[in-house]
Amino acid sequence: MSHQVLDARNLLCPLPVIRAQDRVKQLQPGDVLEVRCTDPGALNDIPAWCRINGHDVLQAGEQAEEVVVTLRVGES
Amino acid sequence: MSEPNQCQARAVALISGGLDSMLAARVISDQGIHVEGLNFFTGFCVEGHTHAIRNRDRKRAKRNNALWVAEQLGIKLHIIDVIEEYKEVVINPKHGYGANMNPCLDCKSFMVRKAREWMTAHDFDFIITGEVVGQRPMSQRRSTFPVVQRESGAGDLLLRPLCAKRQPPTLPERQGWVDREALFDFNGRSRRPQIALAATLGIEEYAQPAGGCCFLTDSAYSRKLRDLWQSRGDKHYELDDIMLLKVGRHIRPRPHFKLIIARDSGETHYLQGYRRRFNHLTMTSHSGPLTLLEGEVTAADVELAARIAARFGQGRDAERVVFDAVVDGLTSGLSVQPLAPENVQPEWYL
Numbered sequence: 001m002s003h004q005v006l007d008a009r010n011l012l013c014p015l016p017v018i019r020a021q022d023r024v025k026q027l028q029p030g031d032v033l034e035v036r037c038t039d040p041g042a043l044n045d046i047p048a049w050c051r052i053n054g055h056d057v058l059q060a061g062e063q064a065e066e067v068v069v070t071l072r073v074g075e076s
Numbered sequence: 077m078s079e080p081n082q083c084q085a086r087a088v089a090l091i092s093g094g095l096d097s098m099l100a101a102r103v104i105s106d107q108g109i110h111v112e113g114l115n116f117f118t119g120f121c122v123e124g125h126t127h128a129i130r131n132r133d134r135k136r137a138k139r140n141n142a143l144w145v146a147e148q149l150g151i152k153l154h155i156i157d158v159i160e161e162y163k164e165v166v167i168n169p170k171h172g173y174g175a176n177m178n179p180c181l182d183c184k185s186f187m188v189r190k191a192r193e194w195m196t197a198h199d200f201d202f203i204i205t206g207e208v209v210g211q212r213p214m215s216q217r218r219s220t221f222p223v224v225q226r227e228s229g230a231g232d233l234l235l236r237p238l239c240a241k242r243q244p245p246t247l248p249e250r251q252g253w254v255d256r257e258a259l260f261d262f263n264g265r266s267r268r269p270q271i272a273l274a275a276t277l278g279i280e281e282y283a284q285p286a287g288g289c290c291f292l293t294d295s296a297y298s299r300k301l302r303d304l305w306q307s308r309g310d311k312h313y314e315l316d317d318i319m320l321l322k323v324g325r326h327i328r329p330r331p332h333f334k335l336i337i338a339r340d341s342g343e344t345h346y347l348q349g350y351r352r353r354f355n356h357l358t359m360t361s362h363s364g365p366l367t368l369l370e371g372e373v374t375a376a377d378v379e380l381a382a383r384i385a386a387r388f389g390q391g392r393d394a395e396r397v398v399f400d401a402v403v404d405g406l407t408s409g410l411s412v413q414p415l416a417p418e419n420v421q422p423e424w425y426l
Contacts, residue, residue: 012129014121014140014142014155017143018117018155021154041140044140045140045143048139049153049155052152
């Protein structure tokens with residue numbers, strides 16, 4: 001299982017979701033992806049994208065001026 | 077009933093985040109068909125960007141409506157970056173522009189074509205959209221429906237559930253994958269049928285009733301895009317160009333350069349991300365917005381820009397306002413007298 005970090009800072013919605021989506025396609029089920037963003041909308045959008053596409057959100061919150069969402073890639 | 081490629085028919089739905097595409101996907105999903113959504117990011121989408129920038133928008137719910145709709149419907153959504161491919165649609169639309177810089181008919185054909193490509197690549201059976209005949213003056217007319225089918229290559233694999241009964245039966249209907257009798261015959265600009273259908277289906281919350289999802293339909297935005305192309309002498313753009321047209325006051329006092337002045341601290345914060353790529357002015361003697369300068373500038377241009385920018389800070393009535401001016405990577409102090417209000421020409425505002 002890998003743990004990767006995706007830098008989606010300075011991108012505005014929906015680009016952080018698109019970048020996360022594209023990276024997840026390259027990962028295996030069970031892999032963990034940490035997405036770092038500056039667009040506050042990502043705090044809602046990436047978890048919503050995870051819910052509808054079958055990925056687990058392990059953590060979502062704000063750290064300093066960044067939004068960090070950590071997800072585990074699902075089976076689908 | 078004929079069988080599609082799989083045991084269960086599979087449809088790909090264009091999801092804008094508005095009510096019509098939500099209803100279309102729901103109606104087909106309710107027939108037991110597997111539906112997944114596609115949402116295309118062109119760079120001109122109103123969705124998203126603006127929430128993250130201005131102070132006044134920070135209190136608004138920060139949700140992507142297409143994702144929200146997909147979650148309400150319980151379907152997957154694939155958001156696809158088409159920024160590069162979409163340039164040809166905006167720059168050279170075969171069918172021209174609408175009231176502003178909106179190439180709606182070419183846009184629709186492009187999106188349905190992209191959906192067809194996705195459908196083929198992912199082994200889906202047909203495409204659905206929330207179009208209603210007569211709803212829009214350019215892209216949703218009886219005469220343009222066949223144009224979209226032809227130019228997208230989708231042909232009769234394109235089903236518009238909300239007005240299907242006003243169209244010839246499509247392949248999914250003829251094959252019996254979809255029950256045509258359970259589709260609709262909506263027509264015209266009235267929103268009442270869609271709102272009534274939403275109520276029938278128990279859909280109580282939805283985004284804007286129709287449209288409003290593209291900056292190219294906005295007259296102020298379109299004016300700034302035309303100005304951008306005119307100032308450069310040709311029609312091209314990069315993503316940063318079209319993002320910056322959404323931010324700040326744009327003032328062009330001379331043909332060869334313009335100012336982009338943040339309207340609040342949120343926009344200043346956003347524009348700070350562009351400081352390394354643009355000459356810029358930071359007000360140091362008073363509280364005031366960050367100003368980017370786009371175009372080649374002389375010392376006289378920088379001074380004029382600073383005098384204009386001084387109008388938009390706390391020092392607008394002061395004798396002098398001081399800036400840090402960063403030009404070609406070199407920082408220097410610049411003290412100017414704010415331009416008198418009557419000398420800021422109305423035609424400079426884009």
